[in-house]
Amino acid sequence: MxxxxxxxxxxxxxxxxxxxxxxxxxxxxxxxxxxxxxxxxxxxxxxxxxxxxxxxTTPPVTHVEPEDLSFRAPKSTLESEKNRMAQMMALSGDFLLQLDERHRLPPLRVTPRPGLDPIAAAAAARASMQVAPDEPIANLTHLVERHGIPVVLRGERFGGQGLEENHRGRLEKHLGCSAWIGEFKERPLIALRELDSWERTRWTVAHELGHIMMHVGVAAPEDEERREDEASRFASEFLAPFAAASTMVRGEPSLVNLLPVKDKWGISLGALLRHFYDSGAMDVDRFEMLRRQLYTRINTDTGFTWGRTEPGWDDRAPERPRLMRKWVEFVYGSGSVKSVLAHETIWPRDLLLEFMMGQRESSVPAAAAPARRGRAGDDDVVQVDFAAYRGRERQA
Ligand SMILES: [Zn+2]
Known part of the structure; x- marks a missing residue:
């Protein structure tokens, strides 16, 4: 109730x-x-x-409260929204467990390593997923789901503005969250805000994977900031291990010579600047200068600064999850909410639609080939409506 x-x-x-x-x-x-x-x-x-x-009349299995989520909603977030977010995680979790009972989900094959620093944890995560240290990750969402971590999309904002930066110049965290589901909290679940940006989508999945790898239990208030920094450091190192990525840059890093790094490893220029700075590839003056350039140069495609829409913003479709929809197909014969409702009577239709939001239909990995993107979640749309994009960004 x-x-x-x-x-x-x-x-x-x-x-x-x-x-x-x-x-x-x-x-x-x-x-x-x-x-x-x-x-x-x-x-x-x-x-x-x-x-x-x-x-x-069906007992709930997963218990999630706002403090169990991997992020702290900004103070401005209403209590009712925090509570709803936690219960959405719990119920999405129970829906996945229901699917698991009928057709086993992929076993969790990522072993958390609390105590490791972000660089070692990123290497451990790559090793457990059998991705070589010098190998770019084509579709991160698919990789994570194959290793037993389902991803769901959310329409809401997770509180606050999504693009805030904290005082250390890192992209802030309000784009996703994760929690452990099951009676014994035996499986992680990642929730992401549905974003149009392929760069932010990938980076947010990697950031949540960092929390899953390194952080156990509820964070004490004094640990929150450190945990966020660790998950962010993990995200960049996991996507683009510095030892391999830095071999592409001759001389001092610049926006122009980092672009091929972005293209190869699938990580934003903004995150790369921070990553190269954290890894000792530039001093603070150069880092600040490049960040200023990023936020003043105009992308003539979009009319926004590079900081808002970087070159390459349109090179890939944003990754979308697939596991939940695939399992609905396995269990109920088709991937539609209608086929679930024909067999299961405990879920309201609108909640099932929310669980399944943005789940990919096709089995072709969305990020395998460059694709123009259209409406979020629509794999087949090939047109880009710049005016609509600008309008959306302005609203955001
Ligand atoms: Zn976080």
Whole structure:
């Protein structure tokens, strides 16, 4: 009942009123594992919360609260949004476990290594996924999913603006989050905001993989910033191991000679600047100068600065997850929400649509070949509507 209420963004008070209940009845019901209500009450509950009756008679497996998520929502984020985000992770997790019972998901083949520094953790993650240190990763989302970490897309913003930078000039974290699902928190799950930028999409997956590899349990407030820095350092090193990537740059790094590095390793210029600076390839003055260039040069394709839309922004389609949809196909014969609803009665249709949002249909890895992109999540669209893109960016 609590999960359903939080998903529907309803306060306890409003549910209490709509149910015609008095006092602490709802609180008591939400806190107990098993309770008896009348058939009439169950009827009304399904109306008020817009969840099928079976949802309320099926025990939840995954427990996720806002503090379990790999990121701290900015203070401006409403409590109701944080709660909803946590329950979306829990319920997406339970849906995946339901699929797993019918057709085994890929086993988790990435071993967390808390205690390792980000550089060693990135090497360990590559090794466990059998990616050589000098090998670029073509489709990171596919790689991660094949190794047992499902990815889901979210339409919401994870609180705050997505593109803020922290005081150390790192892309901030509000583009994704991760949590552990299952009765024993045995499997990680990554959630990403649905982004049009292929660079940010990949980097966010890598950043969350960093949290999964290095960070256990709830962060103490004084550790949060350090954890974010570690996950970001991990992300860049995992995507583009410095020892291999730096061999492409002769002389001092510049925006122009980092472009081929971006193209080969699939990582933004912005992240590369920070990565090369952190790895000792330039001093702070050069780093600041190149960052200034990035944010003043204009990309004539888009009218934005390179910092906003870098050269190459349109070279790849943003990666999209596939595992959940593929497993729905395995279990229910087709990848549509309709086919799930024909067999499962515990999920509301709109929630299934939200679980499956942006999941890829085709088995052709989206990032294998350069592709023009259209509407997010639409693999086959070949046109680019710059005006719409600009409009979206302005709204963002
Ligand atoms: Zn993070």
């Amino acid at each position: 609590r999960q359903a209420r939080l998903i529907r963004r309803l306060t306890a008070k409003s549910v209490l009123e709509q149910m015609g209940w008095k006092g602490a009845r709802l609180t008591r019901l939400e806190r107990t594992d098993l309770a008896t209500i009348t058939a009439d009450e169950l009827d009304r509950l399904t109306d008020v919360l817009r969840f099928p009756a079976e949802f309320f």
